[in-house]
Every structure is written in structure tokens, then in C-alpha cells.
Amino acid sequence: MSISIDFAGTLWKTLILVTLPHLTCHALCPASCLCGLDGGVQCHGNTIADVPELLPVNASQLLLDRTNITVINKQSLANKKLLLRFGLTSSPLHTIYPGAFQVAPQLKSVKLSSNNLSTLPARVFSPLNTLEQLHVDSNQLETIAPDMFKGLRELFDLDLSSNRLSSLASGLFEGLTNLTNLNLCKNSIKKFPPTIFHNLTNLRVLAICYNELEVLEAGIFDDLVNLVELKIHRNKITSLPLHVFWALRNLKTLTLSSNRLEAIPEKSFYNMPKLNKLNLFNNPLLSLPKQLMGHMPDITEFYLSATNLTTAPGNLFANMSGLRKLKFNFNKQLRELPSDLFCCNPKLQTLSLISNDLRSLHPQLFSRLGKLMELLIDNNELQSLPDNIFQGAVNLAVVKMGGNPWNCVCSIISKWMKQNRHVVVDRANVICHSPAYRLNQTVDSLPDEEIDFCDGRIFRPTHHPGREPMTPLHTIQTSRPTTTPLTSYTFFTTCLS
Numbered sequence: 001m002s003i004s005i006d007f008a009g010t011l012w013k014t015l016i017l018v019t020l021p022h023l024t025c026h027a028l029c030p031a032s033c034l035c036g037l038d039g040g041v042q043c044h045g046n047t048i049a050d051v052p053e054l055l056p057v058n059a060s061q062l063l064l065d066r067t068n069i070t071v072i073n074k075q076s077l078a079n080k081k082l083l084l085r086f087g088l089t090s091s092p093l094h095t096i097y098p099g100a101f102q103v104a105p106q107l108k109s110v111k112l113s114s115n116n117l118s119t120l121p122a123r124v125f126s127p128l129n130t131l132e133q134l135h136v137d138s139n140q141l142e143t144i145a146p147d148m149f150k151g152l153r154e155l156f157d158l159d160l161s162s163n164r165l166s167s168l169a170s171g172l173f174e175g176l177t178n179l180t181n182l183n184l185c186k187n188s189i190k191k192f193p194p195t196i197f198h199n200l201t202n203l204r205v206l207a208i209c210y211n212e213l214e215v216l217e218a219g220i221f222d223d224l225v226n227l228v229e230l231k232i233h234r235n236k237i238t239s240l241p242l243h244v245f246w247a248l249r250n251l252k253t254l255t256l257s258s259n260r261l262e263a264i265p266e267k268s269f270y271n272m273p274k275l276n277k278l279n280l281f282n283n284p285l286l287s288l289p290k291q292l293m294g295h296m297p298d299i300t301e302f303y304l305s306a307t308n309l310t311t312a313p314g315n316l317f318a319n320m321s322g323l324r325k326l327k328f329n330f331n332k333q334l335r336e337l338p339s340d341l342f343c344c345n346p347k348l349q350t351l352s353l354i355s356n357d358l359r360s361l362h363p364q365l366f367s368r369l370g371k372l373m374e375l376l377i378d379n380n381e382l383q384s385l386p387d388n389i390f391q392g393a394v395n396l397a398v399v400k401m402g403g404n405p406w407n408c409v410c411s412i413i414s415k416w417m418k419q420n421r422h423v424v425v426d427r428a429n430v431i432c433h434s435p436a437y438r439l440n441q442t443v444d445s446l447p448d449e450e451i452d453f454c455d456g457r458i459f460r461p462t463h464h465p466g467r468e469p470m471t472p473l474h475t476i477q478t479s480r481p482t483t484t485p486l487t488s489y490t491f492f493t494t495c496l497s
Contacts, residue, residue: 028056035059039082043067051076051088061085063111071095077104087111096120102127109133113159117141126151137183138162146171154178161207162186170195179203185231186210191217198223207231209255214238222247233257233279240264246271255279257303262286270294281305281327288312293319300324307331314338317345329354329376339364348372354400355379367392378426379403383433385413402429408438408446417444 029035030052033043039060043052048067055062060082069091077086077100086107093115101107105127117139125131131152137159146169149155155176161183170193173179179200185207194217197203203224213235221227227248237259245254251272257279266289269278276298285307292313299320310333317323323345328334329352339362342348348369354376363386366372372393382404390396401424406413417424421444424430432438438446 028054030054053079055080055083057082059083063087063089064091065089067091069093071097072100073097074099074103076100077107080104081106083107085109085111087113088115090114092116094118096124098122098124099127101125105129107131111135112139114138120144120148123147123150125149128152130154133157135159136163140164142166144168144172149173149176152176156202157181159183160187165189166212168192168196172196173200176200177202181205183207184211188212190214192220194218194220197221201225203227205229208235210234212236216241216244218242218244221245224248225250227251229253231255233259235259237261240268243267243270245269248272250274252298253277256283258282260284262308264288264292266291267294268292269296272296273298275299276322277301279303281307281330284308288316290315292316296320297322301326303327305330307334309334311336312338312341314340314343317341318343320345321347323348325350327352329356331356333357335359335381337361337365342366342369344368346370350374352376353380357381359383361385361389363388366390369393371395374398376400377404378429381405383407387412396423398425399423400426402426402431404430405433406430406443407434408432408441408443409435414443414446418448 029041030043032045032048033041033052035041035056039058041055041059041061042063042065044065046066046068048064049069051064051069051072059080062080062083062085064087067088069088070093072088072093072095074097077083083104084107086104086109089111093112094117096117098121101124107128108130109132110125110128113135117136118141120136120141122145125134125148129151132154134152134155134157138161141160141163142165144160144165149158149172153175156178158176158179158181162185165187166189168189173182173196177199180202182200182203182205189208189211190213197206197220201223204226206224206227206229209231214237216237218241221244225247228250230248230251230253233255238261240261242265245251245268249271252274254275254277261283262285264285269275269292271294273295275296278299278301281303282305287309290313293316296319299322302317302320302323305327309331317326321344324347326348332355334356335358337358342365346368349371351369351372351374358377358380359382361382366375366389370392373395375393375396375398378400384407408414413430417427417430421427427444428442430443432441432443
């Protein structure tokens with residue numbers, strides 16, 4: 001009997017120990033909040049007008065979203081000794097009292113995104129000497145005190161994006177030696193002090209996009225020796241200082257798109273051996289220097305679109321041996337490409353030349369692109385293609401060639417398309433523009449028995465007894481040996497009598 005009583009008592013004690021934290025947690029969970037056993041508290045709704053005073057005893061994270069809170073005062077975070085992460089977002093918060101964070105110096109993360117903050121008290125975050133993450137993005141900040149972040153030695157993630165900042169003090173980030181991510185995008189900054197990023201030797205991601213930048217100071221990135229990603233797109237930059245990126249030997253991604261660059265200095269992209277993505281699209285570039293790209297064996301993506309280029313240096317991509325994706329499209333004045341432009345890109349898989357002004361393509365242009373799988377040449381001014389242009393591109397799986405004014409007097413394109421229908425994915429848009437009697441007819445619908453020749457005469461097949469078949473002069477081979485093979489087709493270049 002005593003054994004069963006002892007067992008029952010032990011069972012009750014175990015049950016109480018298991019359920020007590022759960023009961024305690026939910027007994028103190030504020031209204032409009034969800035409280036988890038892991039210490040997370042999430043509160044949502046415009047009925048919340050103040051930071052909840054009472055939280056579960058194990059609360060380590062408090063996220064208040066879309067509330068009606070307007071003020072963080074000196075007692076808002078009091079008596080929350082275990083709280084490590086605090087967030088107040090998407091609320092009408094407009095005031096933070098001086099000393100508001102003195103009662104919670106243990107905080108590791110503070111997120112105040114998408115509020116109505118227009119000013120911050122001087123050094124309001126300084127008591128948080130173990131703070132690692134600070135987000136004050138999407139507010140209405142116009143200025144930040146030069147010593148705002150003083151003492152935040154452990155800070156590694158700082159987001160000030162989507163505010164109204166027009167300038168920053170040169171020493172604003174002084175002492176932030178552990179900073180790895182800095183986001184200043186979507187402000188109104190016109191110019192950075194030349195030393196503003198100095199000593200940020202651990203910075204890995206710097207985003208200064210969507211500002212009003214017109215110039216970059218020489219040497220501005222010289223201390224960012226561990227930078228991996230640099231975003232400078234959507235500014236008004238008209239020129240680049242010599243060698244401005246040379247210190248960035250660990251950089252992997254560089255976006256300079258949507259600026260106002262008409263020229264780029266020689267050797268601008270030297271000393272960047274780890275770069276794997278480069279974006280220059282939507283700049284009014286008029287020309288490029290012959291020596292622009294240094295050794296870039298790791299680069300896989302390059303975007304050079306929407307420029308004013310009329311041609312390109314023959315060695316432009318020569319140092320990009322690892323290139324897999326190239327978008328050289330929407331350049332409305334680009335009329336010609338050097339025959340050796342893709343000489344050294346054996347790994348290229350996707351090549352987009354869409355919506356340029358190309359009038360012709362050299363027979364050897366694609367001859368070394370053995371791994372090319374997708375080729376887009378639609379919406380140019382091409383009237384014909386050389387017989388053997390795809391001879392080296394043995395793995396082509398997708399070709400788009402519509403939107404060109406094809407001349408169907410020569411049926412080279414028609415015959416090739418018919419025997420490689422699975423490759424040309426936009427056949428319905430590959431239309432004859434000449435001769436007149438074929439206007440608006442799809443190229444692959446031309447009759448098999450009709451071969452039109454470039455001198456305008458029409459050949460009608462006629463049997464000539466005793467005459468041996470003509471020996472082909474040129475053969476185009478575009479095949480995928482591991483799948484359905486592209487058919488070889490022999491193109492005749494002279495007329496039968």
C-alpha cells in the first residue's frame with residue numbers, strides 16, 4: 001500500500017514540475033500576445049498602447065508589431081532582466097526618451113523598424129555595450145549625432161536604410177570594429193566623407209544603394225579588406241576614382257547598376273580574384289577600355305545591359321574563365337561583336353544578346369562555347385546567320401531568334417529550324433521580312449521543296465539524268481549527343497543550272 005502511495009506522490013510531483021513552467025508562462029502572458037516555452041513573446045494589434053509591464057519569467061525575446069505605442073520611456077523596459085532581444089516595429093513610435101535603454105543593458109538585439117522616429121537622443125544606445133544588432137530602418141531620421149554609436153564595440157549588424165539622411169559625420173562608425181553588415185540604402189546621401197568607412201576591417205556587406213551619390217571619394221574603400229558584397233546601384237555616380245576597388249581582394253559581388261557612368265577608368269576591376277558576380281547594367285556607357293577586367297577565375301555572372309555601347313573590346317571577357325551566365329542585352333546601339341569576344345569562356349551556359357542592334361554575327365563567334373545551353377538573340381536586326389555559326393555549340397538546348405527581320409531568300413534558317421524544332425522555342429515569332437511574297441510568314445513554315453538563293457532566283461528541284469549530287473560546301477552541326485540530337489544540315493551556296 002505504501003508503495004502505491006509513494007508512486008502516486010512521485011507522479012504528482014513530476015506532473016507539477018513539467019506543467020508549472022507552462023502554467024506560469026501563460027499566466028503572465030499579456031493580452032494580444034503569444035508566449036512560447038522558449039522565452040519568445042510576440043504581441044500584435046493596435047490595442048497595445050504601451051510596452052507590456054509583466055512578462056513570463058523566462059521571457060528573453062519581446063517583439064511588438066503593428067501596435068499603437070508612440071513612446072519608449074525610461075521605465076518601458078524595466079524589470080526585464082532576462083530580455084535579450086527587443087523589437088518594436090510598424091508602429092507610430094515617434095519618441096525615445098534619453099536613458100530609455102539604461103534599464104536593459106543586457107540587450108543583444110534592438111529592432112525599431114518601420115516607425116515614425118525623426119530624431120534619436122544623443123548616445124541613446126550607448127548603455128547597450130553588448131549590443132550586437134541594431135535596426136532603425138524605415139523611419140524618418142534626417143540626422144544622426146556623430147557619437148550615436150560610441151561604445152557599441154560588439155555591434156555586427158547595423159541597418160539605417162530607408163530614412164531621410166542626407167549626410168553622415170566622418171566619425172559616425174568609429175570604434176565599430178566588429179561591424180560586419182552595414183545598410184545605408186534608400187536615403188538621400190549625396191556624398192560620403194572619405195574616411196567614413198576606415199577601420200571597419202571586419203565589414204563583409206556594405207549597402208549604399210538607392211541614394212543620391214554623385215561621386216565616390218578616392219580611397220573610401222581602402223580599409224574594407226574583408227568586404228564580400230558591395231551594393232552601389234541606383235545612385236547618380238558619373239565617374240569612378242582610379243583603382244577605387246583595388247583593396248577589395250575578397251569581394252564576391254559588386255553592383256554598380258543604374259548609375260550615370262559614361263566611362264570606366266582603365267584597370268578598374270583588377271585585383272579582384274574572388275569576384276563571382278558583377279553588375280554594370282543601366283549605365284550610359286559609351287565605350288570600355290581595352291584593359292578593364294583583371295584575373296577573375298571565379299566569376300559566374302556578368303550583367304552589361306542597357307548601355308550606349310556600339311561594340312566591345314575583343315578581350316572584355318577574356319579573364320572570366322569561369323563565366324556561366326552573361327547578359328549583354330538591351331544595348332540599343334550595339335551593332336557588332338568582335339569574332340573572339342567569347343574566346344575564353346568555356347563554361348558559359350547562358351548567353352543573352354536580346355534587344356541589341358546586331359546586324360550580323362561572325363561565323364566563329366560561338367565556336368568555343370561547347371557548354372552553351374541557352375542562346376537568346378531575339379529582337380535584333382539580324383537578316384541571316386552564317387552557315388556554321390553553331391558548329392561549336394554542341395549542347396544548345398534553347399535558342400530564341402524571333403523579332404529579327406529575317407531574309408528568307410536564303411532558306412538556311414528555315415531548314416535548320418525545321419530539323420531542330422525542339423531547340424528554337426519561339427518559332428512562331430521567327431518571321432520572314434523579305435522577300436515580299438514571304439512577308440510575315442513563319443520561317444519554319446517555308447516549303448521543304450523550295451530553296452531560295454541569295455541572288456533572288458528561285459530553285460525548283462528538277463531531275464537531271466546522269467548528274468551526280470552536288471558535294472556540300474559547308475556543314476553546320478548542332479547536336480546534343482546525350483539527348484535528342486540536333487540534325488546536321490548541309491547548306492548549299494551555289495545554284496544548280
